Amino acid sequence: MTTETAATPPVAKRVPAERTHHGETVVDEYAWLAAKDDPDTIAYLKAENAFTEAATAHLAGLRGTLFEETKRRTKETDLSVPTRKGDHWYYTRTVEGQQYGIQCRRTVRDGETEPPSTQDGAPLDGEEVLLDGNALAEGHDFFALGAFDVSPDGRWLAYSTDFAGDERFTLRVKDLDTGEVLADEVPGTFYGSAWSADGSTLFYLTVDEAWRPYRVWRHTVGSPAGDDVVVYEETDERFWVGVELTRSEKFIVIDAHSKVTSEVRVIPASDPTGEPTIIAPRRQGVEYSVEHHGNRFLILHNDGAEDFELAYTPADAPGAWATLIPHTPGTRLEGVDAFVNHLVVSLRKDGLTGLRVLPGPESDSRATQGDSGSTGTYDIDFPEPIYSVGLDSNPEYATSTVRIHYASFVTPDSIYDYDLVTRSMVLRKQKPVLGDFDPAAYEQHRDWALADDGTRVPISLVCRAGTPKDGTAPAVIYGYGSYEASMDPWFSIPRLSLLDRGVIFAVAHIRGGGELGRRWYEEGKLLAKKNTFTDFVACARHLVKAGWTATDRLVARGGSAGGLLMGAVANLAPDAFAGVVAQVPFVDALNSILDPSLPLTVTEWEEWGNPLDDPEVYAYMKSYTPYENVSAVDYPAILAVSSLNDTRVLYHEPAKWVARLRATAPSGGYLLKTEMGAGHGGPSGRYDAWKEEAFVAAWILDRLGRA
Missing domain, CATH: 2.130.10.120 (Prolyl oligopeptidase, N-terminal domain)
Known part of the structure; x- marks a missing residue:
């Protein structure tokens, strides 16, 4: 690694390392960064951190403001x-x-x-x-x-x-x-x-x-x-x-x-x-x-x-x-919780979570139809058009009352006790949001994009009430799209700081997730994985076409497998975004999945395929893995955030990715921030986590012209 001042982008040394798979020899010039104990690796990561700090020094005041806004709104x-x-x-x-x-x-x-x-x-x-x-x-x-x-x-x-x-x-x-x-x-x-x-x-x-x-x-x-x-x-x-x-x-x-x-x-x-x-x-x-x-x-x-x-x-x-x-x-059953006289089934239908109550064993013969019309069986109703609901902590078996967690983009996390017999619900606590927070000041929407193959992809949005739909509003589009994980609406106090600055927040419910059932997941994994990426681009383009935002006012964000998504869409449609935030990003997926000695690799073969043994899987993964597909194009500004002790996505993936981006397409603005004492979830303390979020939010606002 060259020694640079903090104001100069670090230049990673190139040490060509060859690997051969299925008759193809590939050179990985940044493979050396996987050596965590190498002093050069640590020096490089620290140099990147210094450069990122210098490049974002002008946002220090905004970061402090955002942190204080979160702190002020939180009942500590x-x-x-x-x-x-x-x-x-x-x-x-x-x-x-x-x-x-x-x-x-x-x-x-x-x-x-x-x-x-x-x-x-x-x-x-x-x-x-x-x-x-x-x-x-x-x-x-x-x-x-x-x-x-x-x-x-x-x-x-x-x-x-x-x-x-x-x-x-x-x-x-x-x-x-x-x-x-x-x-x-x-x-x-x-x-x-x-x-x-x-x-x-x-x-x-x-x-x-x-x-x-x-x-x-x-x-x-x-x-x-x-x-x-x-x-x-x-x-x-x-x-x-x-x-x-x-x-x-x-x-x-x-x-x-x-x-x-x-x-x-x-x-x-x-x-x-x-x-x-x-x-x-x-x-x-x-x-x-x-x-x-x-x-x-x-x-x-x-x-x-x-x-x-x-x-x-x-x-x-x-x-x-x-x-x-x-x-x-179309009705995905996701879990069952048993109590002495009742069962509560967690399910998903039409892109929304739900709870179904069944009576005890003595009434099972009357409750086999599995819908709310069955005798003794019913679904619990909730008022908002977009929400997330599920069972909370319920350790007692002999009870007829269950604890429920409910939230939406505009409703803070709420804890209810629900009587399974009387069907009455009591609000025990709603997460306090201090200050002048008013849910009526915000509105949430469900929209739909059309994917390349004609599939309709849902998008959930939240914004300040009355936000113009004329393309002038800035926006953040978030995505994940793997492991059948569903990105259901959630309430966020730090997000209020973005919304109050006129930013629209959108979630693309892309294939590979579980929002629309098991098939939705199956159509975004293995040899259908590219649907995840094209769905996200379709959602981004739809937000522009529908007037929610404009291309130069749109930042994409995702983490972990959603970080793979960020790297893939940056390669696929670099013109679609003003910036990309990739947190603990799985951007060197092919090299990781080729190495069975790494954490998670063998268990992941049923999610991504086994490129070690299957040449078709190898070729397919190589065609979309972000690190393998960096090219000399005009990328949007990219912020990659990682952690040195991450077990799930190793730190060297984003480090290698940023090094190759900087060498291949030097006109872009690339920042790498590595937490030197944290894991996959980032900093562990709540104040440290708020500061980390303020860092990312300030960078986003800067890209959107709202800093």
Whole structure:
């Protein structure tokens, strides 16, 4: 790397490295940047950071203003709505000036059926602090919790911490009766844990060298970690493993799943040393999940049901599946939650999320039609034309009231308690937005773009009320389009700073996501992946054609797989955008997917294809991967944001991409910002996260002429 002043773009040295696949030899001159421990790599990243800081120095004041606007609108000292589990109310508390949440509980008092009020944000009388994230994070630049799991009897807390951002956690057990953290400490664990019914035994996960959770362990509280026993090991590198305790607290569920195939085992929670029982052997292409309910297991599956159906099988002798809700094309069943006398099914229809309530087993014969017209079965209605709804924390099995989370682009996150019998809903808390916030000052819309192949692609938009539709408004278009993940409307306090400056915010619900069901996902993966990119460009062009904005007033934004999208559309239609923000971007996808030693690679082959073995997949991926397709064209300004300790998308992908952009098309403005002590999600503390968002928003406003 050359030594440059901060005002001069860094120039990455070129060290040609050859690779040959399917008879083709390719030279990668920036492959050396993958050497994280090489001093030249760190020096280059720091030089890029210095250049980015210098190039955006004129925005320092705006960044400060945006940060203060978010801070001023946020109730910094606050409590979540307490959730009942057994004899306690559990909640999270935040304190002004502190980066992290404080996990607390309070004993349920005699006759207390309603959650305690949290409106003043003060600690509840009789509060017990379980974990203080601020105390745990002291002395560390990064902090994240992995597991936070209280045993059924309320005695033990299993929790895990990450101080690097690489999502490799150290697991500990705390005695909540005495406050003592036990000596049984386990490093290298993954998300997820499960307690036995009596709280004597804890199940947890560890990862292999490719960061794949593959082993389920059994730990006896109070014993050395060296005595722990492997309960299950998954040898197929395509499969990840999860573990959890059912809401009924009757079974430990071990879930092994690839991108397209599932296999589930259960262990009675009352017999933690028992052998796992398999629910159904894996069959390639069949996905299923399991929930316990009374004397049966509920099975949500796609066997002959593209958008999934709900079935059940006896809990004492799992076997054939009997249908409970048959498959309905266009209604994607996404999950089922069981309570003693009711089931709540999470679904997606017409691009919107929804909740369907079914009565208990004694009424199943009357509720098999799967629509709101069935006797005893109904869908919960919501008023706004665009919204997002789902179940919140509901740990109690014996209840007829469920906690619901609801939000839209204009409605702040709202927590409701819904009575499944009376069908009444009580608002427990809406996320406070301080100052003069008025939802009526904003409006949201649903529009549709026409893709190259004639497919209609939905777009969700939010803007200030009365924003002119004459092409004069600036806009941001956001996209993801992978893994069947749906970008449902969400409320954002930092986004208000953009909207109040006249910016329209749009989300392109492109193929590869799950907004319109399983087929929508299938049409944007593997050898149909390019639909994701052309859909996004079609949405961008539609916003201009419909008068929402103009090309020189439109910035594209996406992260992770959405960062791959950003790099692809920059190559595909560089004239369509005034700027591109790519956060932790998967822009060197082909090289990463060719390397099975990297985290996630083998598990990803069912999402992207296997270019290592299949020449057609190799050629197809090579034709769209951003890094491979940089050319000497006029690119829009690009801001790439990454993290050195990211496990999911390695830092060197955007570093290599920016280096090649700068060498190949030097007329463009390219900035790379690497967090040197964070992971995939960026900075961990809330104030640091606000500052990061202010940095990105200021750059966007500068590109849109609103700085």
